[in-house]
Amino acid sequence: VLAFDGVVLGDLSTPCEVFGRVRRPDGSRPYDVRVCSARPTVASRHVGLRVPERLGFVSRAQTVVVPGIEDLQHPVPGELLAAIRSAVNRGARVASVCSGAFVLAQTGALDGLRATTHWMGADELARRHPSIAVDPNVLYVDNGQIVTSAGATAAFDLCLHLVRTDMGAAVAADVARAVVMPLERMGGQAQFIVRDVAVEQTSLGSVLMWIEAHLDRDLSLHEMARHAGMSTRTLSRRFRDQLGTTPAQWIAAARIRRARSLLETMDTSVEDVATRCGFGSATVLRQHFAALVGTTPLAYRRAFWHGARTP
């Protein structure tokens, strides 16, 4: 992970946290995360940092992360660009976060590729580098060797995506839990993952959408498998391999998302919400709600209500 004067602190710390917490099933750590900079200390907006590794270490990295810069007008040191460029040339994987795409673009590594960056900077990036196809509407763009991601929190998605391609979905799901990935993305992996071409092409993409559309039904593993055209055993395996969860857990998370949405906008009883989400009873809803959201349905409604009250 590169550091430099004017680095965006969150973009720097997120890869450290995510990759640093990854564990294989046997407990070992697949990633050795190092922060590298030209000089031993760098200044970020709110803090000063003492950085353990120099840029020379970049030549040993398999993956190089380029965090965002606070000021797009500030010139990027040549030695930093040189380190990135040589990493690209020897085939290392290079990923930019947020405005880090501007740094990466200056090395020429993005020329002719699709890329993304913070949406506020998308136009500027396209203006400075006309040969880059800038897409501001995605969380990240994976070109294989070169990866770019959008604003701050998309760094989580980028890192988890890389962990998933390296280590598989189960390991990625574990680390997502460890860093307390927001429920929206974690439980609702439909939105997060259906966008992902690799997964969308597999059989699960359509099954997940079918499930989402029939959440209120009593979905048994059997029924889902029949609809998916595979055995229950294979379906379970698919969930573990591609989503890192079990069918039942995934459905529960999807139902809770639906429940939250209903609680925010509809003034009906918890019992009714439970029925509409496919939970057998309000008790079951409360149990899952506590486990996934951390509160009770009514407390959640009190905090997040934004519908029209109907007497």
Next chain:
DNA sequence: AAAGCTACCCGCCAAT
């Protein structure tokens, strides 16, 4: 809150 019971999950193995 307790208890019985269903169905889920996953390791294992034979078959494809």
Next chain:
DNA sequence: TGATTGGCGGGTAGCT
């Protein structure tokens, strides 16, 4: 031969 699938069974999480 290696990869994938589907069935079996036991241990149990979760539902009634």
